[in-house]
Structures are given as C-alpha cells and as structure tokens.
Amino acid sequence: MKHYFKYIYISILLITIGCGCLLSACKKNEGYNTEPVSNDKTKPGVVTNIKVDNYHGGAYITYDLPNSDNILYVLAKYQINDKTARETKASYYTDTINVDGFASNKPYDVTLYTVSRANVMSDPVKVTVNPDVPFYKLVSPTIEISTDFGGVNIKALNLNKKEVGVILIAMDNSTKALEVNDQHYTNADTINYSVRGFPAVERKFGVYVTDKFGNISDTTLVDITPLFETQLDKTKFTVYKQPSDSQIGYGWELPYLWDNKVDGYSNGWHTQPGTGKPMQCTFGIGVTAQISRIKVYERPLEYAFFHGNPKNFSWWGATKESPADVVLPQSAPVGTVVGDWVNLGNYRYPNPPSGLQPGFTNAADEKFVMAGVDFLVPASAPAVKYLRLLVHDTWGRGDAAHLMEVTVFGKPL
Incomplete structure (x- = not known):
C-alpha cells in the first residue's frame, strides 16, 4: 500500500512539472521585452533607408535594420501636439513602425532609435512626417x-x-x-x-x-x-378603442399605461396572447400638442429584455378629432400618412447595457428598464391629439405585447 501511494505521488509530481513546462512553452511572445536580456552593452547601429507613408493623423515609417543579432526593437519618440509626447515601439521582426495621433496636417519630427537586448539605445535618427488631416x-x-x-x-x-x-x-x-x-x-x-x-x-x-x-x-x-417642452398631463389621457386595436389580456386594461406605476408588480397594458398582429393600442392625450419625446417603461424584473416587452415599434399620431380607424403597415418611413394617421417615428429598444444576452440580464439591466427610455420625435412631426403604439416584435418573439407606462412630453398648442 505504501508503494501504491508513492507511485501516485510521483505521478502527480511528473504531471505538475509537465504542465509547468507546457505553460512556459506556450507563453506569448510579444516580439520584444523592455527588461535586459543580454550582457552585451555594445551600442547598436541605426536604421537606414528610411521611407515615410503618410495617412490621416499619422504615418508608417519603413526602414532597414542594422546588421546585428542583438536588436530587440525600434523606438519612435515624437510630439503629437503642444502638450503630449508619444512613444511607439516596433519589434525587430518587422521593418515598419506606426506613428499616430498627430493633431494637424503639418510637418512633425520623429526620432528613431534601435534598442538592444541589453536596453542600450542607438544614436538618434530624425525623420519628418507630414500626416494628412486627422x-x-x-x-x-x-x-x-x-x-x-x-x-x-x-x-x-x-x-x-x-x-x-x-x-x-x-x-x-x-x-x-x-x-x-x-x-x-x-x-x-x-x-x-x-x-x-x-x-x-x-x-x-x-x-x-x-x-x-x-x-x-x-x-x-x-x-x-x-x-418649450413640458410633460403632458396624464389625467387628460383617454382610451380611444378602435376595431384594429389588440384585445386586452389578463385584465391589464389600457388606462394602466398612464397610472404612474412602473414597479413591475402593478398592472400595465397587455395584449391577449394568441390574437396575433397588429399588437397595438390607441389613446387620446387630451390636447393637441407637438410631441417631443415619449418615455417608455417596459416591464422590469424577470421580464426585462424578455417576454412581451416591445423590441421594435412605431408611434403614430392623428390630429383630426375622432380619427378613423385603419390597419397600419408594419413597416413605413417616418412621415408616412395612412388615412388620418401619420408615422411619428420608428424605434428599437436599446440592447441590455450590461452587454449580456437577453434572457441572461442582470440587476443593472433591470434598473435601466425601470428608469424608462426616451424615444425622440422629430421636430418636423405634426402636432397630434391621438397616439397609437404599434408593436412590430417583442424580445420574447411571441404574439403578445406588454408595457408598464408611457410618459409623453411636448408643447401643447
């Protein structure tokens, strides 16, 4: 039994040593190292046959390296504006160095050095670059x-x-x-x-x-x-139910869309699943107003960037008193007029700020949803008295849409 454990110990030791060798062998080679790796203090030769290829805000400088096995990298020192100096390094494996960040399209001096493996610098070689407009x-x-x-x-x-x-x-x-x-x-x-x-x-x-x-x-x-911009008075909002509007689901009636409750536990607006498109609702804002922006509060918490929260949608408006119903197109340019309705804007809800995939969002993403998102209406849009939300698709790609709240801003006329 003692020999058994001895063999196990030796096997583990050999595996550990082997892994260490592999890790050492796989270490990334950056091409140069600023730490001294040689005891040869001989000053290296300079670069020669220098050529400059200018571009917007910078230049590529090509050269011939001196005939030396001790060169580690080429160093360029230069001033990009009145306050900032920069340094750029290029490995001895290449014959080109990139200098960039110049503030203007005018001549700039660049000083080139070769640097040895013992960190010994060559004599300076000056070259002038003329970058194009940055x-x-x-x-x-x-x-x-x-x-x-x-x-x-x-x-x-x-x-x-x-x-x-x-x-x-x-x-x-x-x-x-x-x-x-x-x-x-x-x-x-x-x-x-x-x-x-x-x-x-x-x-x-x-x-x-x-x-x-x-x-x-x-x-x-x-x-x-x-x-001038102000928040429109939500107490003046009214349901304007139209034949093409979606059926309501789960008792989430339209007036909940402007009751100032965005906590995710209260009701909002919800369409009935299984009824298909269009997924839309229509309401009056109580005044004729030039709309500047509409803040949308999607359903937060576990529904953030998921389920029936709108992903792509449009806002339409009507100026006429008692505008006639019409089935609106799922895709139309801003400014398109269909019957009494005009397209005020086509929008896409932003991706999760965390960068995580929808369905795997975090608390910061939920906080973003809870704060609401502004969607701007062009100043060229006509003043309207009625609004219609048309949802094209949702984050959950289903056939039902839901929202917690909308807040409308603009200039009442």
Missing part, C-alpha cells in the same frame, strides 16, 4: 447645431467611422462660462442626436470634436433658444 478634423466642419425641444440637436458626418467624441458646451448661468454639458462618443458614420434639459430661453452653445489622443478641434458656437 479624422477628428474631418468631422468638425460638418457639425450642425439646431434648436430642439428642451435643448439642441447635433448632426455631423464621420464618413471614415473612426472613434470620435462630440462634446457639447453650454453657457452656465452660475459660472458665466461655457461648461461641458454632454459628451457623445461614437464611431457611427452619421451622427444625429439631441441634448435636452434646457429652458426655452436663448443660450450660447458650442460643439467641438476630440479623438482618443486628446486632440481638440475648433469650437462651433451658436446662440439658440430651445423649444
């Missing part, structure tokens, strides 16, 4: 700032789909200075969003563009008076 500066001239409900709308083009930050500054009444109010980071080719929360009084606004290197464009400044 991407953030290509976006800046396309900025458009216009008035919107409770704030401003910002549009710009980012045709190269590069990561940029669009920064809104606004005059602060307390500091009497332009302060950062919103930061919008994106790589979308078309930028179009609104920033709200301002009173309907004239104010100076500005927008500039930045990149991941901290470069900042010139600021576009405008004086704008935001459009």
